[in-house]
Amino acid sequence: MGYSELTSDALSLDSVMAQVRSPRNGGYVTFSGDVRNHDAGEPVAAIEYQAYDALARRELARIVADAEQQWPEATCAVAHRVGLLRVGESSVVIAVGAPHRAEAFEACRWIIDALKVSVPIWKREEYADGLDAAAGGDGRAGGEAVWIEGERQVPAATRSEA
Amino acid sequence: MIEQLTKSSGETHQITVSILYFAHFGDLAGRSTESVGLAEGATVGDLARLLAERDRRLSDLITYGRASVNADWATAETRLADGDEVAFMPPMSGG
Numbered sequence: 001m002g003y004s005e006l007t008s009d010a011l012s013l014d015s016v017m018a019q020v021r022s023p024r025n026g027g028y029v030t031f032s033g034d035v036r037n038h039d040a041g042e043p044v045a046a047i048e049y050q051a052y053d054a055l056a057r058r059e060l061a062r063i064v065a066d067a068e069q070q071w072p073e074a075t076c077a078v079a080h081r082v083g084l085l086r087v088g089e090s091s092v093v094i095a096v097g098a099p100h101r102a103e104a105f106e107a108c109r110w111i112i113d114a115l116k117v118s119v120p121i122w123k124r125e126e127y128a129d130g131l132d133a134a135a136g137g138d139g140r141a142g143g144e145a146v147w148i149e150g151e152r153q154v155p156a157a158t159r160s161e162a
Numbered sequence: 163m164i165e166q167l168t169k170s171s172g173e174t175h176q177i178t179v180s181i182l183y184f185a186h187f188g189d190l191a192g193r194s195t196e197s198v199g200l201a202e203g204a205t206v207g208d209l210a211r212l213l214a215e216r217d218r219r220l221s222d223l224i225t226y227g228r229a230s231v232n233a234d235w236a237t238a239e240t241r242l243a244d245g246d247e248v249a250f251m252p253p254m255s256g257g
Contacts (some may be wrong), residue, residue: 033257049256052184052249054233056256080256092257112257119255120230120249122185147186149227150253157189 001079002064019077025097207238
């Protein structure tokens with residue numbers, strides 16, 4: 001019933017919604033997680049999403065199955081993107097349909113929270129030029145990058161890709 | 163050439179496992195994957211300890227993160243077999 005996907009292609013809210021649309025549903029809740037242009041006071045240029053493909057696919061499927069067990073009337077779909085994403089692009093899209101809105105809201109919220117904890121995917125944030133110390137940042141230079149690991153930021157090695 | 167993390171004692175059978183390092187573990191290891199030789203019966207914890215002995219910067223592979231074997235969650239006590247794929251993963255940040 002549920003649907004989950006890990007892809008390097010651009011995500012489409014419509015196509016994830018299509019996975020849960022049904023005449024028996026009276027309400028839909030969707031969530032779109034997009035790359036924002038700042039984090040912890042620093043200007044973000046892009047985020048690279050790295051995944052352990054095999055385990056990430058398995059965990060996404062498990063989370064969807066868990067959600068549909070907890071909210072039996074709900075139908076759930078999630079798609080997560082990997083690779084280099086620019087500001088404004090979606091990294092994750094979730095759609096939940098249900099006969100009534102309460103379980104759709106609850107299941108959607110639960111899925112995104114569970115996903116962040118147990119799906120082996122990591123953000124590598126790359127900073128834009130321009131310091132923003134006034135906003136409380138650490139004054140990172142353009143081109144620097146950090147790994148986001150749970151609540152922590154860990155400086156990332158710079159890449160020398162040809 | 164597979165690096166042997168344990169000295170061959172002659173009687174001990176060796177197994178070969180592949181290791182995947184994710185997020186900053188990959189930066190610390192200087193690579194995202196490698197294959198190493200271990201004594202038969204070695205656990206995930208044994209592997210983590212041997213890697214930490216080889217390079218102190220890899221001393222928190224298990225305490226800071228999580229591990230899996232063949233894409234199943236594992237603990238330090240999980241025993242390894244020849245050909246297993248072990249992943250060391252820091253806290254996650256998807257979404």
